[in-house]
Amino acid sequence: MDDPAEASAPRTVGGYRLVRSLGRGGFGEVFLGEAGDGSRAAVKVLHASWSGDADMRRRFAAEVEQARRVSGFCIAAILDADPEAEQPWIATEFIDGPTLQRAVAEEGPRRGMELQRLAVNTATALAAIHAAGVVHRDLKPDNIMLAADGPRVIDFGIARAVETTSVTASGVVGTIGYMAPEQLEGARLTSAVDVFSWGAVMVYAATGREAFQAPTQASRIARILSGGPDLEDIAEPLRSVVERCLDKDPDRRPDASSLLNLLIAGPQGGGPAPGVAVHPAPVPVSGVDPTRVAPAHGVDPTRVAPVHGVDPTRVVPSHGVDPTRVAPAHGVDPTRVAPPHGVDPTRVAPPHGVDPTRSYTGLAPAGPAAPAAAGTATPPPGPVSAPRPGPGNTGASGYHTGVGGVPPYHFAGIRFTDPGALAEAMQGNWAAAVRVFGDATERAALGAWLMDDLGDTLVDRSLFRRHADDANLALASFIAQTRPDLPPVFRGRGATMTDLGGLFSDPRPVITGAPMSNEMALLARPEVLRTMGLHHAPDPAAHQRLADSLDAAEHAGNTFHQELSGRLAGWRSASPNVNPALILTFLLHPELMVPPHDGGDSGVGEWIDILWRRVDASPGPAGVGHAAAIYGAVPTLQALSRQRRYWEERYTKVATEHESLHGKVVQQQRYFQIRRYCNYALFGFPIGIVIGMSGQAEWLGDLLVTLSVLALAASVVLSVVLRVGYGDVVRRGQRVMELNNAAAQLPELTSGVERIRADLVHARRITGG
Incomplete structure (x- = not known):
């Protein structure tokens, strides 16, 4: 309302x-x-x-x-x-x-x-x-x-x-x-x-x-x-x-x-536009980008030396080749830089005799790796995942490692050949890993390495083939599917049941809207909890049960709010605000589930007392959801309390003014009418004189004269009373207008107060109070 x-x-x-x-x-x-x-x-x-x-x-x-x-x-x-x-x-x-x-x-x-x-x-x-x-x-x-x-x-x-x-x-x-x-x-x-x-x-x-x-x-x-x-x-x-x-x-x-x-x-396309700095990609080992053409001495290494009169931003063509491409060696695909010794320097050198267009895929046959050609970029040093003991020399995830033809994947400057080790590294460097999953191209490249190069059958393909609205969740899912033996982590925070109990031990960040509440909100989602449940734990079903309870509580809270907004006039414009982070806090720590503070507002306190009866009457997740709905509705309760005070105070003021004005106006109009009658009585004075002078019914003439004199005196007295007690003519007229204005407001104010009180009555019925 x-x-x-x-x-x-x-x-x-x-x-x-x-x-x-x-x-x-x-x-x-x-x-x-x-x-x-x-x-x-x-x-x-x-x-x-x-x-x-x-x-x-x-x-x-x-x-x-x-x-x-x-x-x-x-x-x-x-x-x-x-x-x-x-x-x-x-x-x-x-x-x-x-x-x-x-x-x-x-x-x-x-x-x-x-x-x-x-x-x-x-x-x-x-x-x-x-x-x-x-x-x-x-x-x-x-x-x-x-x-x-x-x-x-x-x-x-x-x-x-x-x-x-x-x-x-x-x-x-x-x-x-x-x-x-x-x-x-x-x-x-x-x-x-x-x-x-x-x-x-x-x-x-x-x-x-x-x-x-x-x-x-x-x-x-x-x-x-x-x-x-x-x-x-x-x-x-x-x-x-x-x-x-x-x-x-x-x-x-x-x-x-x-x-x-x-x-x-008005830049066109997706290329660099004026005024925006383009951040260069990380420089590879040896300081030379192997995907670029070596420059002439003294020439800016980021650009190819131009021929006189030729656009310096373009490479000089040779032998009729499209000048927008790098001039290839004879007989080489003009869209690629000619590699030394027949090996593409942008790729890992394949074993001898392997089709270089297939050396980066799982189709390449096993065999001893060829030594790197001269001038080829050497992969940066870093730990290579050690294979787990077992038949076939498999790595942490059961993939064959150390076998010729298996290409590496580089993450954060480290060379990986085992997805399990990669998943562990990504869990430890979440910020860098989430950038991979947040970039469609990088995510697709990782998917190609897993599925095409390694022939992975463990990880859900949809992580790489669908648009990822939540890169954090996609990353967590990849880690959980690849290395379920790792402890659950989300956005760099531990997510075991013990960790969750510690993080969600204080509802104040959620209630006040502190920055930590955003972090808690990201964790307090059923899909995140279910993903964390894929990791090995003493109680494998604990995360699943918590996710199910969170689902049920959130549904109960939203249903409770819909019931209130559908049946109470003052709630119709209120938006639901059932915070899952608060629900998770109450689920993990039921002792914290107490009524919200009313802030010293008795009107808010009355609403909380009425609504909290539904919490007391609803055990389990439903009660938790109802409690979260009440916490989320506190701004609505404060608005309702303000409105109630406004309407009731306004009603009381207008009703009091109306009563006071009504008494005064009635009295002033009574005196005004009496004075009017007295003024009419003054006409008896000349009539009495005429009758007295005629010599007939002298007593009547004397009576009329006496009454006229008394009426004159009364009129003077009443004029003084009206002037002193009720103001001049303008003020008396204004008082009548004020009375009419108050009378016009009373029906609307009365209706408003009755609607507010009716909401409280209906709320008691809804909550069983």
Whole structure:
């Protein structure tokens, strides 16, 4: 149930009269404000919970002052602010138009030049914001307004002001779906987070869906951290630019100025574009890339020496060969560099007599390996997996090793011929390994080595043949299938039942939204737990049972929320927030499953008491799910409590005013009527005089004269009483209007209060209380 519109006189903040609410967010509520000269502004009044934080006020004042220096194009300029007010507020330019979020939802994705203008204007705004030393940190479609003269970025400079204050205990600053990986992991943040968010915003603008779309919050986080964005429907050249902005590594993203140059230059295809540094691949042993042509003396080794007048970026052709290719030796496939002694220097030298196009596959026959040809790159030194004792000289995973013709796989500079040893190394260097599984080309190369070269039959082929939305889970699955004897690990953290019990021993990170909660959310997924259960353990089914309980609890929690939102008027707009990490905490530590704190709000406490009866009545995973649903609904309970106080206080005030005004108005109207009758009685005075002078019925004339005199006196007295006790004519008329206004409000307020009380009654029935 939303708060009603203000029924009393409009509230004033600073020099702005607040006309109506425009929306409510995590930091405060935005109103349409009108200044004395009739100009309009968007006035954001920050939540009252900020008022007691002196450090926040200091930071907010500094950030607002810094934000004032941002150039006014492509942004909603800051007009005024007061961090020292009872409730801090900030007034910005009012943009009369929809948000990008609403426009795309109602009208569909942006296309063509409209999308290009949106990209350039928002990148320009970012460049201006960053040039002033401000980081937005919550750039999203809801913070981009589509004005008649172009898009504007709003709400910059506020998220940074509150990020390090105590009020951020309610959650991490930002919006999942548009947050950079380093934001989700609680790392040091730079302006690169805004560039990542810009890329995600452009995906939404162009496609109508999030770049890292997934059904649950945990899976969205996982995909942002290790999966690839969905850029399928974005056309070039924007696609290449967006892809660079969504790089996991903030150092590889362009800054805002380079981003703007990219958009203006309009790069074609997926090649390097102006203004973006291309990071070279690691230099192999001996310092020479064996895939490149040796340069002439003194020539830049990254380029082939040009012929006079020839484009220096192209290789000089020979004998009619396509000049875009390296000139081959006679009779050699012109698409490949001629190897010395007939061996491709980019591949492992095959045994003598083996078809060089097959030497890298499992089709190559066994035989003694040929010595490396002169000039061929030598594999870097490193441990080679030692074979386990057993027939056939097999390695840790049962694969034949040490036999001629088996090609190696290089990971993190180490040469591997046994998948089991590779899996163990990947588990120990998770960050490097997840980059392999997060890159489609690298993942396919690993799959080709396993399936084609080694003839693997153990690992699920889908890990390499399908798009991996969650590279962490794909990596964990590969390790579990290849080396189930290893202890379970996920994202570098131990995932035995004991490890999980330690990690999920404190619900506070989940409740407050601390960065650790994202890590816990990634682990608290049934599919992850089932994958961890593939490892050997004292109780092989423990992870499976925990995953099943998590599934059942999450389903029960969501069902409970749907029941409340379907039957209670105040819950209809509430979104479900059943946190699997909190469920896992309660499953592993039932003693921690206690009702949430009401924060000293008796209204919240009443709701918690009513809802918690369902927890007490539901044993096992269902009760845990209900508890998590109640914790997730605390913001809804706080809103309901505020609304209840508002409606009841407003009802009490209006009802009291109505009763008081009604008594006064009735009395004032009674005196006014009496005075009117007295004024009518004054007409008896001349009539009495006439009758008395006629000599007939003198007593009647005297009576009329006496009554007239008394009426005159009464009229004077009543005029004084009305003036002193009830004000002048204008005030008495205003009192009647106030009574009519109160009478008009009472039905709506009465209905609102009754709906709120009815929700409490229905909630008691739902929970059996």
